[in-house]
Amino acid sequence: MSTIIEIEGVSKFFGGVVANKEVSMSVKQGGITGLIGPNGSGKTTLFNSVVGYHPIDGGSIKFENKEISKLPVQQIARLGLLRTFQQTRIYGAMNCVQNMLISLPHRKMSLWDAMKVNTKEDYERADRLLEFVGLYEKRLLKSGDLSFGQQKLLEFAMALMNEPTCLLLDEPTAGINPTLINGLIDRLKRANAEFGITLFIIEHNMRVIMNMADTIYCLAHGELLAQGTPGEIQNDQRVIDAYLGAH
Numbered sequence: 001m002s003t004i005i006e007i008e009g010v011s012k013f014f015g016g017v018v019a020n021k022e023v024s025m026s027v028k029q030g031g032i033t034g035l036i037g038p039n040g041s042g043k044t045t046l047f048n049s050v051v052g053y054h055p056i057d058g059g060s061i062k063f064e065n066k067e068i069s070k071l072p073v074q075q076i077a078r079l080g081l082l083r084t085f086q087q088t089r090i091y092g093a094m095n096c097v098q099n100m101l102i103s104l105p106h107r108k109m110s111l112w113d114a115m116k117v118n119t120k121e122d123y124e125r126a127d128r129l130l131e132f133v134g135l136y137e138k139r140l141l142k143s144g145d146l147s148f149g150q151q152k153l154l155e156f157a158m159a160l161m162n163e164p165t166c167l168l169l170d171e172p173t174a175g176i177n178p179t180l181i182n183g184l185i186d187r188l189k190r191a192n193a194e195f196g197i198t199l200f201i202i203e204h205n206m207r208v209i210m211n212m213a214d215t216i217y218c219l220a221h222g223e224l225l226a227q228g229t230p231g232e233i234q235n236d237q238r239v240i241d242a243y244l245g246a247h
């Protein structure tokens with residue numbers, strides 16, 4: 001498999017805090033890569049750096065062999081590299097379909113104007129993807145009235161609406177009950193296998209990430225601690241001491 005994201009020697013500081021220190025990792029095209037590590041180890045910061053949410057203080061980030069570390073976030077999104085957030089970002093007052101439509105990249109206009117320019121295909125795609133994540137019956141419900149887990153599913157569907165090549169998911173299963181987690185794992189795997197979307201996933205749920213990922217990276221104190229297959233990571237003494245021992 002070829003590399004789709006190449007992170008080389010990336011550092012990011014917040015004042016005196018070293019959030020990432022010379023981190024290098026590569027994400028394989030078409031695969032599922034996991035990112036684990038204790039709270040505050042710099043996982044979300046690294047995702048923010050990759051999608052251009054903030055400038056980095058050193059190193060290089062390439063997407064499909066193109067340097068992207070100095071590109072603005074919208075331009076990176078247009079290349080097909082998208083992320084979801086640790087906290088869901090949906091408009092609670094709008095229904096699910098409306099949330100799907102305003103997530104489209106060319107709809108960066110007022111919400112009201114955005115609602116008027118959607119095509120029949122956009123509506124059909126929104127319905128199809130809501131069906132895919134199991135929210136079709138709820139599509140006209142105010143999204144603020146969905147359960148937390150359903151809101152996570154909606155956020156995932158909103159990301160798919162943009163037809164990403166590669167999707168970064170920040171703790172997709174956090175706060176979701178075990179039954180819904182299995183459904184979400186299934187949808188993520190299908191998005192990977194059927195739509196060919198490369199996934200890069202931050203997770204604290206070890207059952208989920210060990211079950212899904214082909215390669216896992218572990219950060220600790222902002223630095224890369226280990227990398228390997230799920231089996232290798234589970235048996236890595238450094239990872240056990242820094243992180244897994246507490247699980």
Ligand SMILES: Nc1ncnc2c1ncn2[C@@H]1O[C@H](COP(=O)(O)OP(=O)(O)OP(=O)(O)O)[C@@H](O)[C@H]1O
Pocket residue numbers: 014017018019037038039040041042043044045046086
């Ligand atoms: N905008 C910011 N300003 C200042 N410090 C920040 C900022 N964002 C992150 N940090 C700090 O950088 C470090 C890494 O935080 P980050 O959110 O990347 O960790 P994380 O691995 O995602 O943790 P968690 O598992 O709890 O989500 C922490 O010490 C955090 O306090």
Ligand SMILES: [Mg+2]
Pocket residue numbers: 043044045086
């Ligand atoms: Mg985080």
